[in-house]
Amino acid sequence: MDAxxxxxxxxxxxxxxxxxxxIVSLAWVVIGGLFITPKDVDQGDAVRIMYVHVPTxxxxxxxxxxxAVASACWLLSRKHSMGFDRVAGASAEVGVVxxxxxxxxxxxxxxxxxxxxxxWDPRLTTTSFLLVTYIGYLAVRGLGGSLEQRARRxxxxxxxxxxxxxxxxxxxxxxxxxxxxxxxxxxxGDIKMDGSMLTTLLVGVIGFTMTFAWLVLxxxxxxxxxxxxxxxxxxAALRERADESKGLK
Amino acid sequence: MDHLGFIAVVxxxxxxxxxxxxVRTLSQGRDLASKVADKDxxxx
Numbered sequence: 001m002d003a004x005x006x007x008x009x010x011x012x013x014x015x016x017x018x019x020x021x022x023i024v025s026l027a028w029v030v031i032g033g034l035f036i037t038p039k040d041v042d043q044g045d046a047v048r049i050m051y052v053h054v055p056t057x058x059x060x061x062x063x064x065x066x067x068a069v070a071s072a073c074w075l076l077s078r079k080h081s082m083g084f085d086r087v088a089g090a091s092a093e094v095g096v097v098x099x100x101x102x103x104x105x106x107x108x109x110x111x112x113x114x115x116x117x118x119x120w121d122p123r124l125t126t127t128s129f130l131l132v133t134y135i136g137y138l139a140v141r142g143l144g145g146s147l148e149q150r151a152r153r154x155x156x157x158x159x160x161x162x163x164x165x166x167x168x169x170x171x172x173x174x175x176x177x178x179x180x181x182x183x184x185x186x187x188x189g190d191i192k193m194d195g196s197m198l199t200t201l202l203v204g205v206i207g208f209t210m211t212f213a214w215l216v217l218x219x220x221x222x223x224x225x226x227x228x229x230x231x232x233x234x235x236a237a238l239r240e241r242a243d244e245s246k247g248l249k
Numbered sequence: 250m251d252h253l254g255f256i257a258v259v260x261x262x263x264x265x266x267x268x269x270x271x272v273r274t275l276s277q278g279r280d281l282a283s284k285v286a287d288k289d290x291x292x293x
Binding site: 012218 | 256
């Protein structure tokens with residue numbers, strides 16, 4: 001029998017490359033967002049919050065969509081590969097953190113522009129509802145049972161929860177809202193934004209997306225190792241029980 | 250810069266949370282990787 005080896009390395013060349021690209025992009029966001037881009041005509045320096053707020057919101061949406069796609073893949077695949085379930089779980093964890101950061105930055109931005117930290121506005125209300133839904137999703141993942149039970153029940157919830165995203169995104173169009181409508185993805189192709197502001201915003205979206213990719217890649221490896229340890233401990237407990245029953249005979 | 254306090258809190262909190270998440274993920278990964286056999290780590 002081969003001796004087991006225990007390599008403590010979790011990173012790979014791919015994750016290192018993704019991580020390096022994320023660091024460079026995020027450094028650009030900080031320098032560009034705080035020092036290079038001009039003030040907004042209406043909002044003044046408060047617009048600098050946009051370079052963080054918009055990318056974190058984008059990543060939260062992306063994370064929840066990835067969770068839904070991975071969950072659908074788990075449900076539809078014949079082998080029910082647990083890799084899909086772990087990607088779904090890892091993506092939801094990262095999405096919840098980014099959604100909370102979006103609400104925090106939005107709240108502070110709202111205090112400057114609207115004069116209040118919070119209003120029961122359609123966008124804010126639906127976003128907070130989305131956050132609570134995915135906290136619930138993570139709570140369900142933490143319930144007991146086999147890995148397959150975890151994957152099945154969380155996949156069903158993920159496929160239902162993702163339906164909230166269009167509601168959040170289009171809430172500013174469907175109801176009267178304090179929150180401004182989409183500036184870049186407005187659909188008419190007319191982007192009313194200074195070049196350096198738009199560039200910094202797009203670099204921010206790329207940088208935060210790279211950060212998300214790095215976190216999900218690493219986090220799903222952590223989940224894979226936690227699952228492996230759980231299975232090893234379960235096997236050991238079953239062997240011990242079998243040995244005990246042999247001893248009784 | 251106007252509203253410097255608000256802007257500093259937004260940038261500071263966001264990047265502090267990301268760094269904390271990265272550090273936690275790496276330390277958890279290294280800790281588990283030293284206990285889990287390589288056969289259960291397809292990336293190694």
